[in-house]
Amino acid sequence: MPKIPTWFRVTRWIVLSLLMVFTLTPVLVMLSSSLKPLQDVQGQWRWIPSGFTLRPYLDIWHTVPLARYFLNSLIVATSATVCSVVIAIFAAYAVSRYRFRGRRLFTVTVLSTQMFPGILFLLPLFLIFVNIGNATGIALYGSRAGLIITYLTFSLPFSIWMLVGYFDGIPRDLDEAALVDGCGPLRTLLRIVVPVAIPGIVAVGVYAFMTAWGEVLFASVMTNDDTRTLAVGLQSYASQNDVYWNQVMAASLVVSVPVVAGFLLLQRYLVAGLTAGAVK
Amino acid sequence: MKARLRRVGLPYLLLLPALALELLIHLVPMLVGIAMSFKQLTQFFIRNWSGAPWAGLGNYRTAVDFHAAVGQALLNSFLVTCSFTLLVVGLSWLLGTAAAILMQDAFRGRGVLRTLFLVPYALPVYAAVITWSFMFQHDTGLVNHMLHDQLHLTSGKPFWLIGGNSFYALVTVAVWRSWPFAFLCLTAGLQNIPRDLYEAAALDGAGVWQQIRRITLPSLRPVNQVLVLVLFLWTFNDFNTPYVLFGRSAPEAADLISIHIYQASFVTWNFGSGSAMSVLLLLFLLVVTAAYLFVTSRRRGAHA
Numbered sequence: 001m002p003k004i005p006t007w008f009r010v011t012r013w014i015v016l017s018l019l020m021v022f023t024l025t026p027v028l029v030m031l032s033s034s035l036k037p038l039q040d041v042q043g044q045w046r047w048i049p050s051g052f053t054l055r056p057y058l059d060i061w062h063t064v065p066l067a068r069y070f071l072n073s074l075i076v077a078t079s080a081t082v083c084s085v086v087i088a089i090f091a092a093y094a095v096s097r098y099r100f101r102g103r104r105l106f107t108v109t110v111l112s113t114q115m116f117p118g119i120l121f122l123l124p125l126f127l128i129f130v131n132i133g134n135a136t137g138i139a140l141y142g143s144r145a146g147l148i149i150t151y152l153t154f155s156l157p158f159s160i161w162m163l164v165g166y167f168d169g170i171p172r173d174l175d176e177a178a179l180v181d182g183c184g185p186l187r188t189l190l191r192i193v194v195p196v197a198i199p200g201i202v203a204v205g206v207y208a209f210m211t212a213w214g215e216v217l218f219a220s221v222m223t224n225d226d227t228r229t230l231a232v233g234l235q236s237y238a239s240q241n242d243v244y245w246n247q248v249m250a251a252s253l254v255v256s257v258p259v260v261a262g263f264l265l266l267q268r269y270l271v272a273g274l275t276a277g278a279v280k
Numbered sequence: 281m282k283a284r285l286r287r288v289g290l291p292y293l294l295l296l297p298a299l300a301l302e303l304l305i306h307l308v309p310m311l312v313g314i315a316m317s318f319k320q321l322t323q324f325f326i327r328n329w330s331g332a333p334w335a336g337l338g339n340y341r342t343a344v345d346f347h348a349a350v351g352q353a354l355l356n357s358f359l360v361t362c363s364f365t366l367l368v369v370g371l372s373w374l375l376g377t378a379a380a381i382l383m384q385d386a387f388r389g390r391g392v393l394r395t396l397f398l399v400p401y402a403l404p405v406y407a408a409v410i411t412w413s414f415m416f417q418h419d420t421g422l423v424n425h426m427l428h429d430q431l432h433l434t435s436g437k438p439f440w441l442i443g444g445n446s447f448y449a450l451v452t453v454a455v456w457r458s459w460p461f462a463f464l465c466l467t468a469g470l471q472n473i474p475r476d477l478y479e480a481a482a483l484d485g486a487g488v489w490q491q492i493r494r495i496t497l498p499s500l501r502p503v504n505q506v507l508v509l510v511l512f513l514w515t516f517n518d519f520n521t522p523y524v525l526f527g528r529s530a531p532e533a534a535d536l537i538s539i540h541i542y543q544a545s546f547v548t549w550n551f552g553s554g555s556a557m558s559v560l561l562l563l564f565l566l567v568v569t570a571a572y573l574f575v576t577s578r579r580r581g582a583h584a
Contacts, residue, residue: 004385008488012382016393019379022456023397026411029422033414045425087297094294106295113306117517117565119538120558121309123551124316128309153305156298185290214404216520217538221546231406235524238410245414252407263402264395 069233166200376462
């Protein structure tokens, strides 16, 4: 191990400290403001609160229908995640285990949909959903179902990509042994490959959930009062006459906890999956 | 025969759901969008859009007529987006690289610090950005309190969410959100550099700075090629950050292209002209991406 010179240590300490302050200030603002009494957030900013209170955490549920937004987000994100993961498992298994015509075309097409600006297909999709509704009576616009299918396609390309990498790492001898024993390809996938790939599948699930939980653009157009998700709902605090910032911060913290906890717990798997492509 | 058909058909069957959904939600709307951009699709035709009259290139002509109000606003938004993207990608890359290189050697607390640095990436965008908008408030915000009341750097309290300063507020928030991703990718890239390269260089008398310039940065080139492109596309298309920070009406100085098209479409309900702008945006992104890949791949080939 080469010796690290002192100037490098000092630079490291200074730069990393500054970065940490920059990164964590909003998190601390969120946490401390959510515990402040109302007068503390209505006047000048205070580093030290005049008192601690848990009131904001009780009030957030009455000021706006936060519970309903929360439930909508939970339903939409969970359904999108489950569908996206199942579909991605099948697609990734095909790409990883079979050599077929169009294999490369499929991967390139699916991945390139990731680079399209969302605004490009927002307008047409909105019109398509409205017109499908008029023609068939299936309400996709304004419904959770429309949001669920939209979101699951957002996470699908990356999920397939991550799972192909994961499946490629599982020795083929395992599935071949199962095939020799008379298992069909689908049973082999479900009984042999999926159990081994659980960590990868969980990581993909967290990624899909985060994507659906955090999406704003489509949520702002495709939902109505009944189906509004947190992404749009949280902003309704700001449109009140008086913005109760302590409540806004408490609500922000509450809606962040599910995804941040999931991300930090599964950080190792996620990071490996997310960066695999960039490093290859 | 039947068995063979099943064997050949199986991969396609497995891909079918994924393919069908991607087609339905991405490719079909894209084609519809291109068709829409040639139509006079105003609010009267939303429920019967195939009945809208054809506009030919009319929507495009309006969008790029820089002497009229619509074209001028689009041009302004495009230029704002370009400088925003340049600044955000540059700063995010710089911070990500600096942090990744400084954290290459193990030290006490490195693991915890790494996790903390990823928090902005994990937070839902609306929760994080709404916190920033609280910090940028004129009277109650932390930023003005620090700049004016505590450090006395400004003569009065500036406005951050309206007017010219909103551009810098937007850049700050966008860098805060995207540098952890750069850090993540570069950290992973650094792990692929063999340690003995550094040891050999140290034996030859190379200092830290030389090691970074001669070993670290060249080895990161493949990661950088992808990373910069991804950051560029995300930043250029960013809708969430300005939408949550400013609400539906972004100030002129921070009028990013996605927000601009969104407003142009949903305020006037003129989807035809909104689609024309989106198609122009897509063409621009395709040209930049192709040029970027062409240049970087050739340079990579020359170095190899």
